Amino acid sequence: VTFEEYAQQHTRRLLRLATVLARDRGTAEDVVQEVLIRALASWPKISRLSHPHAYLRRMVVNECVSWRRKWGRVQAAPDVELDRSTADHGGRHADRDELIAELRKLAPKVRAAIVLRYFEGLSDAEIADSLRCQQSTVRGYIHRGLKALRIELTDTEQQSAIRDLAHQDRRTHS
Amino acid sequence: VRTENDLRIALEHRADQAPETSQTLIARALADQPPPSPVRARLSIGLAVAMVAALIAVPLAVRQAVRNSNGTHPTPAASSPAPSNKKVTALSWVTLPTDNWYQRDMYGYPNQENIFITLVPPAGGNGIVIVDFPPGGFDTGQLARAKPVTVDGHRGYFGQITTMTGPKPTAGLRYHPVVGPHTALAWEIAPDQWVVLSEGYYGLVDMTESQLVSTATSLGLRPRSTPNRFPFKVGYLPGSGWQLHTYFVGNPKYTMWAQISLTRGSTELLISVSTEPTVAYPNGLNGHAGRFVVQVLQREVGTEKPVTAFDSATLAKIIHSIVVASPSYQESSSWFTFDQLLP
Numbered sequence: 001v002t003f004e005e006y007a008q009q010h011t012r013r014l015l016r017l018a019t020v021l022a023r024d025r026g027t028a029e030d031v032v033q034e035v036l037i038r039a040l041a042s043w044p045k046i047s048r049l050s051h052p053h054a055y056l057r058r059m060v061v062n063e064c065v066s067w068r069r070k071w072g073r074v075q076a077a078p079d080v081e082l083d084r085s086t087a088d089h090g091g092r093h094a095d096r097d098e099l100i101a102e103l104r105k106l107a108p109k110v111r112a113a114i115v116l117r118y119f120e121g122l123s124d125a126e127i128a129d130s131l132r133c134q135q136s137t138v139r140g141y142i143h144r145g146l147k148a149l150r151i152e153l154t155d156t157e158q159q160s161a162i163r164d165l166a167h168q169d170r171r172t173h174s
Numbered sequence: 175v176r177t178e179n180d181l182r183i184a185l186e187h188r189a190d191q192a193p194e195t196s197q198t199l200i201a202r203a204l205a206d207q208p209p210p211s212p213v214r215a216r217l218s219i220g221l222a223v224a225m226v227a228a229l230i231a232v233p234l235a236v237r238q239a240v241r242n243s244n245g246t247h248p249t250p251a252a253s254s255p256a257p258s259n260k261k262v263t264a265l266s267w268v269t270l271p272t273d274n275w276y277q278r279d280m281y282g283y284p285n286q287e288n289i290f291i292t293l294v295p296p297a298g299g300n301g302i303v304i305v306d307f308p309p310g311g312f313d314t315g316q317l318a319r320a321k322p323v324t325v326d327g328h329r330g331y332f333g334q335i336t337t338m339t340g341p342k343p344t345a346g347l348r349y350h351p352v353v354g355p356h357t358a359l360a361w362e363i364a365p366d367q368w369v370v371l372s373e374g375y376y377g378l379v380d381m382t383e384s385q386l387v388s389t390a391t392s393l394g395l396r397p398r399s400t401p402n403r404f405p406f407k408v409g410y411l412p413g414s415g416w417q418l419h420t421y422f423v424g425n426p427k428y429t430m431w432a433q434i435s436l437t438r439g440s441t442e443l444l445i446s447v448s449t450e451p452t453v454a455y456p457n458g459l460n461g462h463a464g465r466f467v468v469q470v471l472q473r474e475v476g477t478e479k480p481v482t483a484f485d486s487a488t489l490a491k492i493i494h495s496i497v498v499a500s501p502s503y504q505e506s507s508s509w510f511t512f513d514q515l516l517p
Contacts (some may be wrong), residue, residue, distance in 0.1 A: 007203070011196040016189035024497060025193045026407060026514045036203035073465035076447075077498035078489075096184040099176065101185075116180065120184040151176045 001052065003043045007036060010053055014060050020115050021064040023104055031067055034098045058130045062118065063129075065108040099149060106145055109133075113141035114149070198513075202321065302381075302389060304371050314360055314368075323359070323383065326391045330361025335372055337380045359386040403509030405432045406447045406463075409495030409517055412488050416443070418516060430466075441483045442475045447498050456480040459489040463498040 018028035124135040317333030335358040357380040358372035416436040431448040458471030
């Protein structure tokens with residue numbers, strides 16, 4: 001597959017992933033732009049991989065994880081906090097926005113693990129490969145992330161794995 | 175109670191907000207990958223210096239339609255620059271000897287692909303102004319008594335200029351690229367891409383041909399294909415139809431003042447981000463973003479007269495939507511491209 005063919009087919013997907021991972025849409029664009037430029041430079045090598053997309057996905061994740069460290073950006077605030085009218089969101093819609101806002105506050109690797117699991121649907125092994133860490137570390141990230149986001153588990157397999165971690169966590173702190 | 179499914183839905187919803195820029199990103203990536211060449215090698219060196227020197231990107235997209243066989247008397251252009259809707263592409267970097275130059279002003283006109291820069295030496299005195307024009311916008315006929323010269327291997331003209339027709343000025347712009355009558359140098363840095371160099375606003379004594387050629391050579395302008403960038407962006411604006419101009423002034427080591435001027439009808443919104451304290455403006459609102467001071471003010475176009483087109487809650491909403499690239503503006507590759515500056 002040529003770079004152009006790959007890019008036409010997958011850039012949108014990479015942008016969606018970067019948008020979920022990054023702080024804002026502009027950063028997501030910058031990240032994907034950076035990844036595409038670097039991927040193009042090494043395309044002969046990348047195109048020989050069995051899963052080029054997995055490689056580029058990893059590049060996006062790594063770039064998003066390190067982006068804040070490299071190019072941290074600051075959000076402005078007025079000096080005087082004014083009375084602001086609140087938009088009339090439905091409860092669920094508001095909570096969705098709040099959930100995304102809370103996701104952004106997570107540590108970059110924890111956020112990445114959560115996004116790769118719940119957005120990309122990757123397994124522990126695939127996430128570990130993307131983040132270059134142990135699978136147990138991935139489970140730790142997800143446990144911490146879900147706890148911070150106050151998510152109640154419904155997936156039984158996931159539940160038991162994470163319950164074990166939670167149990168270990170409690171033992172460590174007691 | 176939040177469930178995993180709520181999380182999946184929220185993530186999908188967020189992903190649906192991804193910008194529709196795939197094609198642009200692909201095109202830019204492809205454009206940024208020419209085969210290695212001596213020019214590119216020089217650019218890399220320039221970039222390394224640039225990171226130390228905190229460079230300013232200069233888009234130079236001048237299409238010089240006017241040619242003359244002997245080059246001594248270029249034909250005057252028939253009309254003034256026409257605004258272009260093409261996205262700004264920075265084709266050059268300015269490599270500056272920062273020890274010798276104190277201040278930089280950079281004016282950007284995203285809709286017109288026009289940038290000009292002023293440089294002033296630390297001791298004050300004569301500065302220089304570098305201007306580029308939108309496609310077809312520069313008329314070499316503006317150089318009176320033009321004499322062919324060579325600048326860094328490129329053909330050019332040395333002559334005298336009275337007024338460089340610049341972008342349409344607005345109230346947000348304190349200066350105009352009007353320098354004359356002064357000696358000036360125009361050179362074709364790449365095919366159809368022209369740069370004009372002359373004295374700054376404070377110049378009293380004409381620079382000689384050799385001074386201009388030597389200054390032009392020392393600037394190290396090089397063609398470049400990555401987008402021009404600006405240090406902050408605005409995520410919310412009331413309504414639509416705003417005309418955007420940008421302004422940037424800074425010393426690489428100490429200060430930065432970046433400003434977005436938005437005009438619509440008789441109203442101008444000025445949004446500034448700076449490292450220096452900013453005096454409150456009537457009907458304006460101040461804020462902060464990390465170590466930067468943020469200000470939004472509203473006034474009548476072409477004057478300093480405050481107006482109240484929007485209430486303070488709207489101004490606060492604008493401030494809340496500002497994102498400033500950091501940690502420092504030296505890292506200009508982390509800045510925002512012009513097409514990212516507005517919502």
